[in-house]
Amino acid sequence: MLRFSLARAGHAVVVLLGVTVVVFTLMHLVPGDPxxxxxxxxxxPESYEALRSASGLDRPLISQYFHYVGSAFTGDLGVSFRxxxxxxxxxxxxxxxxxxxxxxxxxxxxxxAFPLGVYAATHQGRISDTIVRVVSQFGVSVPDFWLxxxxxxxxxxxxxxxxxxxxxxxxxxxxxWLSRVIxxxxxxGLVSGAIITRFVRSAVLESLGSEHARxxxxxxxxxxxxxxxxxxxxxxxxxxxxxxxxxAILMGGVIVIEVVFAWPGLGRLTFDAVxxxxxxxxxxxxxxxxxxxxLVSMAVDLLYARIDPRISIR
Amino acid sequence: xxxxxxxVRDLTVVLGRGKRAARVVRGVxxxxxxxxxxxxxxxSGSGKSMTVLASAGLLPPPAAVTGSALLGGRDLLKLxxxxxxxxxxxxxxxxxxxxxxxxxxxxxxxxxxxxxIEEHLGATRRAARDSARVLLETVGIPDPDRRLDxxxxxxxxxxxxxxxxxxxxxxGPDVLIADEPTTALxxxxxxxxxxxxxxxxxxxxxxxxxxxxxxxxxxxxxxxxVVMYGGQVxxxxxxxxxxxxxxxxxxxxxxxARPVLGRRRDQLTAIPGTPPDPRALPSGCVFFDRxxxxxxxxxxxxxxxxxxxxxRHFARTFxxxxx
Ligand SMILES: Nc1ncnc2c1ncn2[C@@H]1O[C@H](COP(=O)(O)OP(=O)(O)O)[C@@H](O)[C@H]1O
Ligand code: SF4
Ligand SMILES: [Mg+2]
Numbered sequence: 167m168l169r170f171s172l173a174r175a176g177h178a179v180v181v182l183l184g185v186t187v188v189v190f191t192l193m194h195l196v197p198g199d200p201x202x203x204x205x206x207x208x209x210x211p212e213s214y215e216a217l218r219s220a221s222g223l224d225r226p227l228i229s230q231y232f233h234y235v236g237s238a239f240t241g242d243l244g245v246s247f248r249x250x251x252x253x254x255x256x257x258x259x260x261x262x263x264x265x266x267x268x269x270x271x272x273x274x275x276x277x278x279a280f281p282l283g284v285y286a287a288t289h290q291g292r293i294s295d296t297i298v299r300v301v302s303q304f305g306v307s308v309p310d311f312w313l314x315x316x317x318x319x320x321x322x323x324x325x326x327x328x329x330x331x332x333x334x335x336x337x338x339x340x341x342x343w344l345s346r347v348i349x350x351x352x353x354x355g356l357v358s359g360a361i362i363t364r365f366v367r368s369a370v371l372e373s374l375g376s377e378h379a380r381x382x383x384x385x386x387x388x389x390x391x392x393x394x395x396x397x398x399x400x401x402x403x404x405x406x407x408x409x410x411x412x413x414a415i416l417m418g419g420v421i422v423i424e425v426v427f428a429w430p431g432l433g434r435l436t437f438d439a440v441x442x443x444x445x446x447x448x449x450x451x452x453x454x455x456x457x458x459x460x461l462v463s464m465a466v467d468l469l470y471a472r473i474d475p476r477i478s479i480r
Numbered sequence: 481x482x483x484x485x486x487x488v489r490d491l492t493v494v495l496g497r498g499k500r501a502a503r504v505v506r507g508v509x510x511x512x513x514x515x516x517x518x519x520x521x522x523x524s525g526s527g528k529s530m531t532v533l534a535s536a537g538l539l540p541p542p543a544a545v546t547g548s549a550l551l552g553g554r555d556l557l558k559l560x561x562x563x564x565x566x567x568x569x570x571x572x573x574x575x576x577x578x579x580x581x582x583x584x585x586x587x588x589x590x591x592x593x594x595x596x597i598e599e600h601l602g603a604t605r606r607a608a609r610d611s612a613r614v615l616l617e618t619v620g621i622p623d624p625d626r627r628l629d630x631x632x633x634x635x636x637x638x639x640x641x642x643x644x645x646x647x648x649x650x651x652g653p654d655v656l657i658a659d660e661p662t663t664a665l666x667x668x669x670x671x672x673x674x675x676x677x678x679x680x681x682x683x684x685x686x687x688x689x690x691x692x693x694x695x696x697x698x699x700x701x702x703x704x705x706v707v708m709y710g711g712q713v714x715x716x717x718x719x720x721x722x723x724x725x726x727x728x729x730x731x732x733x734x735x736x737a738r739p740v741l742g743r744r745r746d747q748l749t750a751i752p753g754t755p756p757d758p759r760a761l762p763s764g765c766v767f768f769d770r771x772x773x774x775x776x777x778x779x780x781x782x783x784x785x786x787x788x789x790x791x792r793h794f795a796r797t798f799x800x801x802x803x
Binding site for chain 1: 533536538540541542561562564565566567568569570574576578581582583584585586587595596599600631633644647
């Protein structure tokens with residue numbers, strides 16, 4: 167267990183280093199001068215040079231990189247060009263909004279996808295299966311922000327049931343949070359859910375047709391037990407994979423939906439930071455999302471090992 | 481011995497519908513009495529598995545099954561799902577070909593044995609564990625206490641098949657259906673499994689249906705043998721008769737395909753050609769394409785009936801070999 171965790175942590179560090187190289191290079195290749203953008207109307211040659219050297223941008227790229235990675239290890243991700251705030255603080259401030267949105271979306275996705283997928287698989291070829299398949303195919307091909315806009319038009323502009331956008335922290339006002347998270351989370355969750363539904367359906371179908379499921383039936387176990395203990399349980403390994411992938415994708419994939427709903431999360435932050443050429447914030451946000459990604463995949467691996475005795479973690 | 485035997489009557493299985501319908505079992509009948517062993521042989525794809533799976537309602541829904549499967553005076557094909565679940569595992573035990581895939585990789589050996597015992601015999605978890613331990617001993621697994629907590633991947637192929645047999649025997653079935661249980665095993669293990677089943681049968685008087693693509697395996701075990709080809713029974717006889725006086729050209733081919741002492745392996749006379757596609761069966765004799773005899777004008781146009789060619793000996797051919 168410990169060795170497994172250490173190995174994964176080492177692996178994660180290597181991946182994150184790779185991520186920093188890519189982001190760092192990309193940010194410096196993108197046209198646009200962050201110092202100019204940051205100064206805006208206060209631009210003078212003197213203030214330009216001062217800010218440039220204060221931000222370390224006058225140093226060679228390679229030395230900038232090593233300086234960045236070195237401080238990142240201590241939790242210092244630099245300061246925002248735009249606001250001068252420490253990036254780490256800015257990110258931590260935005261993290262709960264994104265996490266709570268992603269979590270709500272995942273709950274919606276799993277709660278709809280799991281029963282639908284299992285139901286469709288166990289009713290293969292019936293009309294209900296066809297309906298699930300057609301609807302989920304539709305869900306897979308719809309962009310989440312489009313659904314989000316549709317929701318705003320319907321539930322806010324027309325019916326006036328829900329606030330169209332904005333955010334209040336879950337910890338301060340749970341009801342307010344819920345009324346605001348429900349639309350973006352549903353928009354994202356349904357699209358993810360459609361993907362998961364299709365996976366659940368095919369995983370359960372495969373498990374239904376497996377030889378060990380046939381053995382379970384040959385034992386004379388009741389259908390309910392065959393399905394829960396032998397069919398769905400065995401389908402969980404591939405299902406958990408896709409749920410994990412979807413959860414990880416959500417962390418970075420809520421950018422557009424956060425913009426649509428004025429949701430002050432990491433996505434929104436990244437969007438604004440890219441527009442302003444605020445390198446440190448973009449780099450920090452990407453690094454954080456990559457870390458979340460890795461954490462989710464570690465959690466998935468741990469879950470695997472709990473379900474499947476053939477996977478041993480020592 | 482008053483345990484009932486098992487019989488299928490005029491069993492037909494059609495998979496799929498319309499043009500793609502595959503008639504994989506066509507009017508198969510056989511029976512086996514308590515304490516006796518019926519061997520079912522035929523090349524791969526001849527419908528052996530489909531016959532026994534269909535008889536116990538183990539085929540997935542797109543299969544259309546007609547005929548009857550009689551166990552203890554009841555037709556399994558007429559029972560409700562719930563009633564059938566009460567018979568499978570309780571009175572009808574199954575052992576399948578591949579012990580790698582037939583066991584659930586995620587459950588312990590104990591759980592896979594006890595769940596049937598709990599279901600059918602109403603045993604407590606504890607009592608079921610005790611039974612499972614005894615069963616493992618019975619099927620020749622050393623150190624049963626440790627094996628109970630093992631997962632299938634921690635066991636050898638032979639051990640796994642023993643576990644499968646323990647599962648099949650766990651509720652004291654009247655009938656054991658073994659569908660190529662030794663095909664995936666090495667020769668030594670194969671012989672051990674054969675002995676094990678024979679010994680169990682002598683003790684309990686259960687009926688055994690032993691399916692194999694190898695006449696030699698069935699020969700040492702069965703009382704009667706049914707030879708299947710293209711979804712039909714093409715010959716049926718007591719095992720000695722089948723060896724001494726095979727009547728159907730296909731059976732003679734199968735016997736010829738066996739390595740015989742004193743003959744070199746390269747002299748093996750396998751039957752050239754492949755079995756027919758159950759979606760496009762010939763209009764005449766199902767064996768016509770590959771038959772070396774074809775000794776009757778009706779061979780190509782008419783399906784021969786299964787006729788009595790000797791004492792308790794039936795063959796489906798226009799030209800039975802009379803020896
Ligand atoms: N799902 C399926 N759909 C159509 N045909 C099938 C299917 N499964 C098996 N078959 C066909 O059914 C026939 C009988 O198969 P089976 O009973 O498994 O043969 P055996 O056990 O004698 O090797 C074979 O020709 C096989 O190709
Ligand atoms: S009926 Fe004709 S074709 Fe068929 S097995 Fe007999 S001899 Fe051969
Ligand atoms: Mg078979």
